[in-house]
Each structure stands twice: as structure tokens, then as C-alpha cells.
Amino acid sequence: MAKLPGKTAYSGVRRTTTRKSGFKSHPDSTGGEYKTESVTPILLEAGKTLTFVFNFPRSDGQTYVGFGGFYQCEDFVQITFNNPNSSKNEFSRRTPPDTSKFGSMWIANGLSEPVTISFNSEVDTYLAIYNFECGLIWHEAFDAARENDQTGYLNSMHSIMPEAGFYTEDGQVSFNYESPLKYINPNINLHLKSCNRCARFLPINLNNERETLAFSNHCVAKAPCTHKGFGLLTNIDTGEAVDLHYGYQLECRFCKKYFVNMPLNWQRTAAQMKEDGQRRRNFELLIAEIYQQSPQLSYRTQTGRELLDDVWSRFKGQCFNCNNPIQNKRKMHLDHTRPLALLWPLDGTATALCATCNTSKRDRPPSQFYSPQQLNQLSLLTGLSVEELTVPEPNHEVIKELLARLDWLYEDFLTKPALLMERDGKITAELVVKALDKVLRRSQQVEYDFSFVNEYNRRRDSHITFDINEDTDSVV
16 A cells, blocks of 8 residues: 555545635745844843833733743843733743743733843853834734634733734833943844744744744654745745755744634534544553553552652642743643653653643653753753753663564554544554654664554454454455
8 A cells, every 4th residue: 555645644545625724825925935134132241130121001901911022142141030910921941042032911901010031141141132022912813713712712822922912002111231231243143934824024943943933843753844835945135045854834823823723623523623632642541551550550659659749849839841830730731751752651750841831842852842951950850861851762661562562452452442433534543553653763772673554554454453343444
């Protein structure tokens, strides 16, 4: 059988289109353009603190209040961030020469308190800032969310700042410094990519594409990206073309959320909405059946304590990434520090994250989400070496167990009724073996001369795969 693109490798044909977003691109932008903008850095003098203050207009309680910006500085610069109006903030710090960002938005009735962000260094260094803005925010997409009963899309607005900063009334951004500002050379070059929906040029990290800012990556599992427009950017000033490894979505994160995902999601079936969660649960179930107990029970058996209690205590009730306090244990997200996608169970190495940071991290390994300083700190907290956190490896113990128990995997686990159900042309068991092959390909320490997909097809073709009383001709 010839291999078909992506998830349709076993389904024979792509399912028919069931929904359309109504999305139309901007006539003046394809999303495949970029440009370079030069920023003159500020001299941050040794021992001095530069504080930016965001003052907001009065709000009527119907519009959002927000602020945000992009910056670049050395890792040793100390940054203090204070937003008394909301505990939910976007604060992503990258390692130079990558650009970082911060921001938030909330609903308020009246005058919001000023927000500050301060930079301090023990030695002379540079600070480059870009688009530090604040004010009242509104967009027609917010009305569409309410009219179509999609208010859930309005719950985590802070997570897409500052690119969601469509200001209807500007606030005032000022700064406090002990002496007149001085500027230094050389200039810092920021890379800005176009959005094919709103036509804005917004920052990207061209040198390190996985450190995303205003645009999400297009191809991660299947990198390098070979899709024109997604994986190839053209400089509007010089005509120079740049090949990307992961590529970027054509739409900025705001437009992707409100003009692509939201219109599609209100048309999605329940099965489609649950598909990603089902894949994760199947990996969790697979690991639990191998060890014959859940991760939480395994931890309790080994230590006599509860995993949730220990992680909460170890991280002092705070999100490891943004340092914001978490309301209670039930609100804490236990993150697989070593990814579930690489067959690692949730164990004593789990990281405490807030909902926003857990969503941002997704399936990325620690080295592609945290700064080097954070990796050192995480190593101390979890007991994993920095090398383990930096170089992601699959769980070879689980892989070896699977290879030693192939009959159990194919004739017992993968024949569970839930894994044989067909949803929109997709068989869950087929997705599981395809995901297992991805795990093997990501191994750098061990080379596996085996394919779970090929073995699945071999058993299917020889009619020994499924020992159950049902017609399996329609499975593949």
C-alpha cells in the first residue's frame, strides 16, 4: 500500500471536507513575506534600574484593558514584572539573540492600576525594546465569539498578547531612570513576518524558530517544512528567500485562533474535538498496562506519599515557568517533564505549571521551552540531569518491553474495542502504531531496526492481527 500524507497513512482516502472556516486572506499579504527592522539598543548601566510604567485609560467594563511588548537582553539581566490587575500574564524570556515578549489583557470597570516591568544589571549591557504599548483593546472577533457561543475563546486572552493588542484607545507608556537614556551600537535587527489575515508584520525568531513569538510553527513532527509560504519566506526589501526548518503558520496567533480555529471548532464533531486527548490517553493506558498500575499508584507504592502533594510542595505552589502562584492543587497542571509523546509516564519528575504555560509548552521537551537557567533549576528540583533535560530521549525501558511483547501489543492491547472504532475515517489503533514509530525515530542513543507500522500491516495482511468476533475488513 502506498503511503498517503500524514494521518491518512492507513485510511485509504482522505475524509471528505465537513466544515469550512470562511477564512479569507488579506489581499495585500500572503503570509510568506518578512522584513528586518533595526532597533537601537538602550545602554543599561551597571547598578541602575530602568523601569517602564504602563498607565491605562478608564474602561467601561465592556472592553479589554491590555499591554505588552517585545524585548531582547542578556540572560544575566534581572527582570521584575508587576501587574496588580491580573495574575494571568504572558512572560516568555528567551536567550539572546532571540527576542522575548510579555503582556496581558483583562476586563476592568474603571481605572486599572499601573503595570511595571524593570530591568537591572550589575554590569553595563544593552536592552532592545520594540512596540511597548498599552490601552483599551477590542476586535470584531470578540463579538463573533459571543454571538456563536464560543466564549471559551475569551478565557485566556492574556496568552496571545502582545499580538492581540488591537488598541482602540491608547494608554501612556513612560519610564523611570536615574539618568538620561543613552543608546549604543551596534543596532539589533528584529525579524518581522506578515500575517495573511490582518497583514501586520509581527516579530519572529528567525535564528531559532522553535522560540515562537507572534506565529506558531507549521511543521514540528514532520520537519523540515517543505510547504511553500510556510517554510519559505521572502524579504520584501531585498527579495532574498529564506528556507525555514519548522516553518510558520501563515496567520498570526490571534488570527489563527479567531479566524481559522474558532469558526472550524464550532462546527467540529465531538469525536474530532476529543481526538488529540484520546491519543494521549492511549499512550497513558499503554504505559499503565505495561507497568500494571497507574503512575500515581506506582508513586504511592514506591514512596508512601501522593504525587500531587509532593509536586505542589516541591514547586511551592507556583508555576515553574512564569512563577505566578497557582490557586490550589486542583488548578495545578502536572507536566510530563520528560514528554508523554516519548513514552515517559507522569512520575516524581513532574513539573508544576499553570494552565497557560502548560498549554504553551505542549509536547515540547524542556530544552525547547525553558531557558538554560531554568533547565539548571529544573534539574535541581526534579533530580534529572541537565543532559537528560537538554537531549530528549524516548523511554527505552518501555520500548524494549513493547518489542519483547509484540503478541500482547498487537493481539491484546490494540484489539480493544475502543481502539478498533472508526471515527471520521480514522482507526485509533492505527494512529497508536504510527505514533510509536515516531518515538523510535526520535531516539539518538539507540538505533531501532523495527517499525510498528510495518509489523501492524504484516499481521493485518496475514489475517492474524485481530482475534475477535467482528468483521475487520473495514478497519484499514
